[in-house]
Amino acid sequence: DAMVIQNPRYQVTQFGKPVTLSCSQTLNHNVMYWYQQKSSQAPKLLFHYYDKDFNNEADTPDNFQSRRPNTSFCFLDIRSPGLGDAAMYLCATSRVLGQGAWGEKLFFGSGTQLSVL
Amino acid sequence: QKEVEQNSGPLSVPEGAIASLNCTYSDRVSQSFFWYRQYSGKSPELIMSIYSNGDKEDGRFTAQLNKASQYVSLLIRDSQPSDSATYLCAVKLVRRTYKYIFGTGTRLKVLA
Numbered sequence: 001d002a003m004v005i006q007n008p009r010y011q012v013t014q015f016g017k018p019v020t021l022s023c024s025q026t027l028n029h030n031v032m033y034w035y036q037q038k039s040s041q042a043p044k045l046l047f048h049y050y051d052k053d054f055n056n057e058a059d060t061p062d063n064f065q066s067r068r069p070n071t072s073f074c075f076l077d078i079r080s081p082g083l084g085d086a087a088m089y090l091c092a093t094s095r096v097l098g099q100g101a102w103g104e105k106l107f108f109g110s111g112t113q114l115s116v117l
Numbered sequence: 118q119k120e121v122e123q124n125s126g127p128l129s130v131p132e133g134a135i136a137s138l139n140c141t142y143s144d145r146v147s148q149s150f151f152w153y154r155q156y157s158g159k160s161p162e163l164i165m166s167i168y169s170n171g172d173k174e175d176g177r178f179t180a181q182l183n184k185a186s187q188y189v190s191l192l193i194r195d196s197q198p199s200d201s202a203t204y205l206c207a208v209k210l211v212r213r214t215y216k217y218i219f220g221t222g223t224r225l226k227v228l229a
Binding site: 031033040043044045050092096105106108 | 121125151158159160161162163166205207215216217218219220221222
């Protein structure tokens, strides 16, 4: 089945030790998103790619970086994780049908729960 | 003002009752609205989407949209204990950025 896959499901890292979360999709969707969700909070958009065009949210810390080497894969790099970065990280995709088209839903992966010790 | 606002709850309803969940949004030109259900520790799953004013029904779920009031709601009829979860309202912003903004969610508890 076509889907969005996130690895690993749980990730433990040490304070300040770089960590990379991965996301892959078999849906051939042109938009990929990374959301951060802390307990009892809304998913917060960190950045998204429309094809190869990178869109960073203004309040996303510089500590967070992303790469999309091809349509199928997208990575979230946290250069120096702090205790406040412990959260669920959600990868999502959507399909854009054409300029001005709207209405496509988000397809979510299962998420990566990041712990920082 | 937050872009998407929801009452965090918890909203407690007895089994078999109607649960009513509400959401307001600030971007007047938003066109697409979604309700996601999220169980603890899991990722969100889509329940309903709605794009036009009025009601949209799917099984036990009804989404209602009022663009003039910038208000969207979700009704769950015959609530079941398995409906106990957090319900997230999401709004897709127009423009080229293709952004989806979420509310903080309303936690629903259905009491058996």
